[in-house]
Amino acid sequence: MRPVLHGDVSSAARVLLTVPQRNRDRLCAIMIAEAELADRYVARTGKLHPQFGNGSLMAAAHGRRLANEPGFDDLQYCQCFEIVLRHLIRLHINQTRS
Numbered sequence: 001m002r003p004v005l006h007g008d009v010s011s012a013a014r015v016l017l018t019v020p021q022r023n024r025d026r027l028c029a030i031m032i033a034e035a036e037l038a039d040r041y042v043a044r045t046g047k048l049h050p051q052f053g054n055g056s057l058m059a060a061a062h063g064r065r066l067a068n069e070p071g072f073d074d075l076q077y078c079q080c081f082e083i084v085l086r087h088l089i090r091l092h093i094n095q096t097r098s
Helices: 006-016 021-045 057-061 075-097
Strands: none
Touching (some): 006 021
16 A cells, blocks of 8 residues: 555544444455555556555545545544544554564
8 A cells, every 4th residue: 555644534434434344344344455456556556546546545445435624623533533443543553573
């Protein structure tokens, strides 16, 4: 996956806001996997992945419905943001151990 910036996390969190709470962890993992797949595709072909874009988490998120971006006074948004960060931390830890 390409380097993750604030906009990537925000976009993924906005997608998570559109689904029931019980589906958020799974959907976050799927978006990260899609971003990783797209990044490998771009590296191999030099072209954007036809479905998942340039390998960024933002591109994977933007293929879905996004909620309007609320502020951090919105508890649900904060929880979605936290889910994305937790998944990214777990990914980083797993990559460093490999």
